[in-house]
Amino acid sequence: KNEVEQSPQNLTAQEGEFITINCSYSVGISALHWLQQHPGGGIVSLFMLSSGKKKHGRLIATINIQEKHSSLHITASHPRDSAVYICAVRSLMNYGGSQGNLIFGKGTKLSVKP
Amino acid sequence: DGGITQSPKYLFRKEGQNVTLSCEQNLNHDAMYWYRQDPGQGLRLIYYSQIVNDFQKGDIAEGYSVSREKKESFPLTVTSAQKNPTAFYLCASTKSKNTGELFFGEGSRLTVL
Numbered sequence: 311k312n313e314v315e316q317s318p319q320n321l322t323a324q325e326g327e328f329i330t331i332n333c334s335y336s337v338g339i340s341a342l343h344w345l346q347q348h349p350g351g352g353i354v355s356l357f358m359l360s361s362g363k364k365k366h367g368r369l370i371a372t373i374n375i376q377e378k379h380s381s382l383h384i385t386a387s388h389p390r391d392s393a394v395y396i397c398a399v400r401s402l403m404n405y406g407g408s409q410g411n412l413i414f415g416k417g418t419k420l421s422v423k424p
Numbered sequence: 425d426g427g428i429t430q431s432p433k434y435l436f437r438k439e440g441q442n443v444t445l446s447c448e449q450n451l452n453h454d455a456m457y458w459y460r461q462d463p464g465q466g467l468r469l470i471y472y473s474q475i476v477n478d479f480q481k482g483d484i485a486e487g488y489s490v491s492r493e494k495k496e497s498f499p500l501t502v503t504s505a506q507k508n509p510t511a512f513y514l515c516a517s518t519k520s521k522n523t524g525e526l527f528f529g530e531g532s533r534l535t536v537l
Contacts, residue, residue: 314466343526351512353528396466400522411482411522414466
């Protein structure tokens with residue numbers, strides 16, 4: 311079982327729809343990151359959060375530490391939102407040879423049709 | 425503008441050759457990381473460096489080597505010992521190790537012919 315699970319794997323939406331991407335994790339964490347990977351491959355950090363909720367423009371990220379779950383919402387989706395969205399958690403335990411290294415989900419591929 | 429620059433963007437290599445991927449940052453970050461991305465998998469850590477002249481192995485360091493002679497630079501060498509080197513490689517940085525916002529480069533796609 312992967313320590314970080316994202317759902318859905320793939321998502322197709324019509325322009326204007328409200329979108330939710332989910333991330334569940336099984337380890338204790340100090341922070342959770344939401345990242346956006348463009349078709350060219352570059353990755354941009356959207357949010358870093360350890361509790362509650364953050365909003366930036368049409369994007370909202372929430373986290374429930376007790377439930378070990380986070381959601382990324384996109385309101386009024388647009389074709390330019392088409393990308394792969396990646397959830398990553400900063401583990402409190404040793405991972406990848408060191409405490410505090412990131413564990414990445416496999417990503418959710420979003421396609422927004424005009 | 426501050427950021428991370430990776431080069432080359434695309435690289436083709438024959439089996440048995442070593443190749444070096446460049447990663448330069450002007451963010452004044454202490455910590456730098458190299459990740460490998462394969463289709464259908466999450467990013468996996470190859471090496472990381474917390475400070476100049478120091479680096480540590482990640483999950484999948486076998487067949488790779490790095491150096492950190494300058495704060496700004498963290499090149500990755502994919503050696504001939506790496507059995508399956510065809511992948512997308514991403515360099516990242518944070519202000520200090522394992523804290524703060526992540527900054528990524530645009531990636532380098534290596535194909536072994």
